[in-house]
Amino acid sequence: HRTAAVIPAAGRGLRLGPGAPKALRALSGTPMLVHAVRAMTRSRSVSLVVVVAPPDGADEVRRLLDEHTAPSETSDVLVVPGGETRQDSVRLGLAALPDDVDSVLVHDAARPLVPVETVDAVAAAVREGAPAVVPALPVADTVKEVRVRDDGGPEPVTGTPERSRLRAVQTPQGFELKVLAAAHAQVAREGDGATDDAGMVERLGVEVVVVPGHDEAFKVTRPLDLVLAEAVLARRRA
Ligand code: CTP
Ligand code: MG
Numbered sequence: 001h002r003t004a005a006v007i008p009a010a011g012r013g014l015r016l017g018p019g020a021p022k023a024l025r026a027l028s029g030t031p032m033l034v035h036a037v038r039a040m041t042r043s044r045s046v047s048l049v050v051v052v053a054p055p056d057g058a059d060e061v062r063r064l065l066d067e068h069t070a071p072s073e074t075s076d077v078l079v080v081p082g083g084e085t086r087q088d089s090v091r092l093g094l095a096a097l098p099d100d101v102d103s104v105l106v107h108d109a110a111r112p113l114v115p116v117e118t119v120d121a122v123a124a125a126v127r128e129g130a131p132a133v134v135p136a137l138p139v140a141d142t143v144k145e146v147r148v149r150d151d152g153g154p155e156p157v158t159g160t161p162e163r164s165r166l167r168a169v170q171t172p173q174g175f176e177l178k179v180l181a182a183a184h185a186q187v188a189r190e191g192d193g194a195t196d197d198a199g200m201v202e203r204l205g206v207e208v209v210v211v212p213g214h215d216e217a218f219k220v221t222r223p224l225d226l227v228l229a230e231a232v233l234a235r236r237r238a
Pocket of ligand 2: 011
């Protein structure tokens with residue numbers, strides 16, 4: 001049994017504001033991507049990591065990884081160029097996996113601080129037979145569904161799902177490789193989007209299960225998230 005991790009890191013990070021691609025920005029002096037790679041290589045269940053770099057940034061990413069990590073840490077880290085959407089980037093990462101890989105963790109570079117325990121729990125659930133596994137947490141906010149308006153006017157609320165049944169999902173999401181590859185192939189054929197990999201697998205009719213997520217696996221999306229990430233790293237050093 002061999003598990004690989006694919007790290008989509010090809011996004012621009014528009015919501016974080018102007019600057020370098022999000023995955024290359026520093027968190028306490030180290031690129032976010034390097035934190036994310038370490039989170040994967042630290043897990044004993046992961047034997048290979050494929051980093052999906054910005055389309056024109058593969059060389060720079062390779063250099064950053066070599067500069068910030070010991071050779072032993074990166075010996076099994078491949079870097080491939082990504083695509084226009086996250087989905088394209090994940091598909092390109094999956095295409096780079098060798099034949100002997102049979103399960104895969106897909107982990108956003110934008111979740112640099114996921115604890116190794118969470119990575120291990122997802123990998124273990126896949127190894128024990130679940131075809132698709134997502135780490136998730138209960139949601140704190142009440143969530144409303146609205147009729148989206150593009151003219152800036154007030155959006156009418158159309159419903160309030162029962163909060164106790166909602167989960168906010170994180171990464172790494174773990175899959176039997178052939179299940180995720182089939183899901184990506186179907187989406188590529190039919191051309192419709194999904195905001196996470198598990199969502200695509202659900203459309204195949206394959207059951208996805210949830211394991212406990214972790215507060216520190218939050219996604220760095222907006223500027224305030226950088227403040228939280230720096231604080232988490234400072235607490236770890238203390
Ligand atoms: N991603 C990717 N390829 C893309 C778009 C996104 O590999 N074409 C990756 C990002 O690098 C990130 C993860 O998917 O690690 C989650 O995406 P998100 O948080 O939305 O990051 P960005 O797309 O970079 O940010 P934004 O949407 O604010 O531009
Ligand atoms: Mg995005």
